[in-house]
Amino acid sequence: MKSKTEQFKKEARRALTSGNMQLAISRASKRFSQLRRQAFAHLPEGEDLRTRAQAIKAEAVERQEEYLEQFAAAAEKLGARVHRSPDGADACRYIEDLARTSGVRMVVKGKSMTTEEIGLNGALEQAGFQVWETDLGEFIIQLAGEPPSHIIAPALHKTQQEIADLFVEKLGVPLYEDPQKLTMVAREFLREKYFQAGLGISGANFALAETGTIVILENEGNARFSTTFPRIHVAVVGLEKVIPGLSELRVFLKLLARSATGQKMSTYVSLISGPGRKNEVDGPEELHIILLDNGRARFRQDAELRTSLYCLRCGACLNVCPVYQRIGGHAYGWVYSGPIGSAMTPQFLGTLRAKDLPLASTLCGACAEVCPVRIPLPDLLLTLRRRIVEAKGHSGWERSLIKGWAACQSSPGCYRIALELARLGKDFVPGLLPPGIELPDKNFHRLWQDEYQD
Amino acid sequence: MSGNPPTTVTLFIPCLMDGLFPSAAGDLVYLLRRLGFRVEYPPDQTCCGQPAFNQGYFEPARKLARRYIDIFAGAECIVCPSGSCTAMVKKHYPALFAQEPETFSRAKALGEKIFEASQFLTAFVAPERIKARFTGRATYHDSCHSSRGLGIFDEPRRLLAEVRGLELVEMEDSRACCGFGGLFSKRFPEVSQAIGLEKIKQIQATGAEWVIGNDPGCLMNIQGHLNRLGLPIRVKHLVEVLGGRSDGRGKREEGREKEKT
Structure with a gap:
């Protein structure tokens, strides 16, 4: 996916002036976080599960190579073909070649942020294939030609009215107000695509090393349809998705849906172990699993930021983030948004290229409080901020200002003079203090001397 | 209450408190003395370094942290009327010196004896002993670094529940940034302003005349928004309410005499 992380400030301002989008984002993110809160209120072991989930991920990332080998061997034994892609271009090429040699013309997709990350749709369309997103939200933004604005709810920024208008324009249907009717329109439109498609593409929420199984959680059944009906299924799986096995999966099944949407369990949980067997009615003839690196092996070496690889992509941190709630996902300029996006994007694209992202946080800590795998997101943002400073990513003016400020704060005399100057100068320096904020004549240093000292 | 109360309290008055809310800091001195503590204030204290640290300027922050540790190392107990500055000392100072074992252990020791004001008061004083008066309808803003950083939530509420005349009305989400x-x-x-306006909406919805908080940064920001919107709501620092010398109607000098006797 193309990035425009450099334009964060501009895009954030634009988002703030778009009334419809503001309303849609704040309504949806509030709703999601409310539902999450209610779900955890009914899960007394929730906090212990989070701790356990974090420990599982820590161990799985630590022994990632071992688990990946185990996974690949088990999956291949079941008849799947496992391919390791060093980067997105390689993964796209693999899928293009596969589609071409298999005589595929149309591709259906289940929702996958990893394929958004590598720009798969664009690559396949450019190579002449017809690609259809089958998740309702993804389908909407595909029609609109927009990137996803939320990890689990890609069209979260759109109001119902906008979607109704979009369907009129792109699908030639009458204007329907009723969301159920709109869903039916999408459903009917997409139904025949499943039958025509020779290839179904998905991501994966987990890869189980023990059994070579990939696990997909969803609510619409479209991912199951996309991965079982077409002749070939390709799953694009980030390296960090591997966990030891079924008993670990149980912990995540309790946490993931609750964190994402407040559901006890996703409507569809598919455990896919190999392609369809000879005597089975369902399942694809071929299953290809692409284990995608695209920087992940490098992130794993980074002791300070490694915990970001624990992410389950539940979106809980976005929903509670005061910044995300106001500006939505597009302003972040790349596929992952919100706090986890601010922690990951600089790793994917380079610290300085995405430097506004870690800075665009009040460090309020709401994200870390809800993360199901306890990623210390504010600490990661602070680490990235330190690296921006180390890479001299700020203007010389700012660097001198901070240096001068610290020097002044090191001297009690200078500190006191600065306090006095702030009082005297606040009317002359616009924006130094918020409007109408008065600095009393006597600061506490003087007050102590004059009134309180023993 | 937990443990033996200290006899001497050393005040850490952060820079924003020093400049913007000096009389609230004075109220804290008055309150602590009234409760029987000896109060000290090292005059050489400046900023704890948080503004630099939060922006990733760790070296300048370390420089100020070292200075701070030297100044406060001898204190029996440190009390600070700001959640975020307390969190800076308690949580981030040790992290800043992870590579310097000696300073690390000094930072850690300091972290164990620093308390945000409401933490201190609920830990060592029975809230009903405070006997504060404050007339009006108020709502309490939980600062992020106080509530999520230090786990403070019940403490200010337990203290405010004992304040005569005060009606506390909770916001929809008092912990929202x-x-x-x-x-x-x-x-x-x-972006900052847009987030602030959401907070203001919540404050307005309570019908409160006062917003009470324990962090001078948040209070300044909230008051700025209230002023910009021309709303008649005012902010008050928690220690100002507990200090009990002002009831919001201007009786500041009441109690001053008692203090001297």
């Missing part, structure tokens, strides 16, 4: 974030509000003013 006010959008200040230190230099964040300068780097991304529009």
